[in-house]
Amino acid sequence: MAEILARHAPSQDALLPILHDVQARFGHVSIEAIHAIALHLNLSRAEVSGVVSFYRDFRRTADKRPTIRLCRAEACQARGGERVAEHAERAAGQRVRVEAVYCLGLCAAGPNAMIGDQLHARLDPARITALIDGL
Amino acid sequence: MQIRISDDALAVACGADAVAHRFAEFGHDVVRTSSWGMHWLEPLVEIDGIGYGPAAAADVENILAGKADAIRIGRIAEHPFIAAQTRLTFARAGWTRPLSLEDYAATGGWGGLKQARALSAEAIVEEVTRSGLRGRGGAGFPAGIKWNTVRLAPGTRKYIVCNADEGDSGTFADRMLMEGDPFMLIEGMAIAGLATGADKGFVYIRSEYPHAVAKMRAAVRLAAPLIAPFEIDVRVGAGAYVCGEETSLLNSIEGKRGEVRAKPPLPAHDGLFGCPTVINNVLTLAATPFVLAKGARAYADYGMGRSRGTMPVQLAGNVKHGGLFETAFGITLGELVEKIGGGTANGRPVRAVQVGGPLGAYFPPALFDTPFDYEAFTAVDGLIGHGGITVFDDSVDMAAQARFAFEFCAAESCGKCTPCRIGAVRGRETMDRMIAGERTADNLTLVADLCETMKFGSLCALGGFTPYPVMSAITHFPEDFDARGQAAAE
Ligand code: SF4
Ligand code: FES
Numbered sequence: 001m002a003e004i005l006a007r008h009a010p011s012q013d014a015l016l017p018i019l020h021d022v023q024a025r026f027g028h029v030s031i032e033a034i035h036a037i038a039l040h041l042n043l044s045r046a047e048v049s050g051v052v053s054f055y056r057d058f059r060r061t062a063d064k065r066p067t068i069r070l071c072r073a074e075a076c077q078a079r080g081g082e083r084v085a086e087h088a089e090r091a092a093g094q095r096v097r098v099e100a101v102y103c104l105g106l107c108a109a110g111p112n113a114m115i116g117d118q119l120h121a122r123l124d125p126a127r128i129t130a131l132i133d134g135l
Numbered sequence: 136m137q138i139r140i141s142d143d144a145l146a147v148a149c150g151a152d153a154v155a156h157r158f159a160e161f162g163h164d165v166v167r168t169s170s171w172g173m174h175w176l177e178p179l180v181e182i183d184g185i186g187y188g189p190a191a192a193a194d195v196e197n198i199l200a201g202k203a204d205a206i207r208i209g210r211i212a213e214h215p216f217i218a219a220q221t222r223l224t225f226a227r228a229g230w231t232r233p234l235s236l237e238d239y240a241a242t243g244g245w246g247g248l249k250q251a252r253a254l255s256a257e258a259i260v261e262e263v264t265r266s267g268l269r270g271r272g273g274a275g276f277p278a279g280i281k282w283n284t285v286r287l288a289p290g291t292r293k294y295i296v297c298n299a300d301e302g303d304s305g306t307f308a309d310r311m312l313m314e315g316d317p318f319m320l321i322e323g324m325a326i327a328g329l330a331t332g333a334d335k336g337f338v339y340i341r342s343e344y345p346h347a348v349a350k351m352r353a354a355v356r357l358a359a360p361l362i363a364p365f366e367i368d369v370r371v372g373a374g375a376y377v378c379g380e381e382t383s384l385l386n387s388i389e390g391k392r393g394e395v396r397a398k399p400p401l402p403a404h405d406g407l408f409g410c411p412t413v414i415n416n417v418l419t420l421a422a423t424p425f426v427l428a429k430g431a432r433a434y435a436d437y438g439m440g441r442s443r444g445t446m447p448v449q450l451a452g453n454v455k456h457g458g459l460f461e462t463a464f465g466i467t468l469g470e471l472v473e474k475i476g477g478g479t480a481n482g483r484p485v486r487a488v489q490v491g492g493p494l495g496a497y498f499p500p501a502l503f504d505t506p507f508d509y510e511a512f513t514a515v516d517g518l519i520g521h522g523g524i525t526v527f528d529d530s531v532d533m534a535a536q537a538r539f540a541f542e543f544c545a546a547e548s549c550g551k552c553t554p555c556r557i558g559a560v561r562g563r564e565t566m567d568r569m570i571a572g573e574r575t576a577d578n579l580t581l582v583a584d585l586c587e588t589m590k591f592g593s594l595c596a597l598g599g600f601t602p603y604p605v606m607s608a609i610t611h612f613p614e615d616f617d618a619r620g621q622a623a624a625e
Contacts, residue, residue: 074304102543105145117352
């Protein structure tokens with residue numbers, strides 16, 4: 001934590017970059033982290049936690065399960081995305097977290113999903129099931 | 136023999152890395168290029184100008200043995216999808232290596248910046264104004280006017296902010312540009328800096344685009360000495376659609392909640408950190424090197440009416456030939472969908488297309504003669520937005536799409552104004568009741584009322600434009616709304 005803070009100047013516009021680093025490193029932004037960040041940036045804890053709760057990328061609690069982010073936006077819907085989503089839920093059960101994401105910019109090749117930074121296009125029920133089983 | 140394969144995110148998502156790897160196993164070098172934008176053919180392999188696509192790793196042996204006729208598409212540069220385009224902004228797409236400074240310079244790169252350096256700030260702005268370039272992010276505001284306001288604004292600190300928070304479904308031109316030709320965006324930002332007196336720029340990219348983030352960061356590092364003293368910082372969003380709204384984007388860069396600011400003051404007077412700020416979309420800034428290098432006239436010669444230049448149209452959804460198609464304004468919607476796009480991917484009839492992302496209107500084929508032009512779209516209650524066209528076949532349920540529009544707005548609302556925050560939730564509930572066949576006529580009236588309130592009572596486009604998809608679905612596809620009521624009444 002101290003090492004992440006040391007990388008960033010103590011100014012408010014460093015808040016988002018810091019939160020990204022913390023989220024990437026620990027998988028969530030804990031209350032302790034919020035406290036440390038607030039001290040470093042000279043902000044109140046409420047201000048920092050208000051920012052954390054505003055953005056979907058940051059989570060307050062740890063979730064160790066693997067995550068797949070499935071595009072649920074219109075262009076993917078038009079290519080059978082909802083059916084793929086049903087199969088994803090079924091394959092995932094409680095073991096894998098399936099998150100909705102709205103557009104990955106691969107809209108002519110949907111349905112699409114993302115695991116970490118890895119993109120997967122042209123999904124169908126069989127492929128999404130195989131992807132999730134492999135997580 | 137030169138083998139070229141794109142490393143654009145879409146190509147990679149379709150398996151381009153595995154194909155490149157397979158060629159390497161056969162002892163060949165593969166050059167990773169930008170994408171031609173023919174997405175149905177990705178991964179597209181180019182060997183001495185001839186294309187093969189979509190290619191899988193298993194095809195590589197056959198391609199090398201000259202036995203891949205089934206996926207051979209002939210000379211890529213002459214492919215009808217490419218030949219029919221007018222490429223100004225995407226002139227390098229497919230041709231160059233995205234992070235090669237040599238390729239960029241060899242294809243006319245930095246020519247616009249060089250011109251700009253020889254001109255006064257006033258003259259640069261004048262050139263951009265005369266080109267007729269309008270913001271490509273949605274509203275279509277003239278770029279030159281915005282630049283001039285910032286140029287004339289008092290203050291020594293000024294900023295150029297590039298809005299690369301391309302969150303609309305069906306749009307990917309910004310992503311492709313940043314991944315395929317990042318130096319052009321950088322050059323455009325540096326020109327904007329000279330034109331306004333700003334020496335610092337930010338590119339704000341959504342976190343759903345990790346490939347674009349990586350490319351831009353690398354490109355900014357490489358180009359730094361060439362654009363100095365102008366400096367660029369890449370910032371990454373954190374999963375909030377509303378940050379595509381310019382004032383919430385500014386808040387987000389400042390490290391705040393991405394809530395929309397009331398306007399005025401305009402960002403041009405009181406923008407990032409309270410300083411005069413140009414905030415433009417990726418495509419707008421990327422168009423300016425051409426304007427400076429070739430002159431305002433050359434740009435303004437393209438287009439129709441007050442929509443000058445070209446628009447990179449994005450064909451998405453259930454479309455046979457999906458991808459990026461840059462063309463002068465004025466082509467009709469029907470030509471784009473049926474002729475260029477080839478209709479649906481699964482061969483069923485086209486029933487609806489949504490133009491301009493999740494806040495854009497749905498159109499039936501009956502309106503396909505509408506020309507692609509800002510004013511013509513406004514006249515039929517639609518928006519061009521960021522130029523995305525999402526195609527749906529005849530299995531689409533328009534009541535479900537209208538419901539989704541409310542659901543999306545509810546999920547993404549920043550919460551600042553009541554019509555948006557509460558209205559979207561109420562709208563979704565009302566749609567649910569209507570879909571269940573409850574009091575259809577009354578509920579439809581309620582939805583129309585709600586849309587009216589959202590349209591006039593919302594601070595930004597998210598709440599204010601959600602009525603477009605909802606009302607267009609109701610207006611053009613009434614049968615999807617009425618039939619339920621009748622079925623329930625019977
Ligand atoms: S319309 Fe919605 S998103 Fe826009 S400012 Fe109001 S509450 Fe926020
Ligand atoms: S709508 Fe799914 S990637 Fe764009």
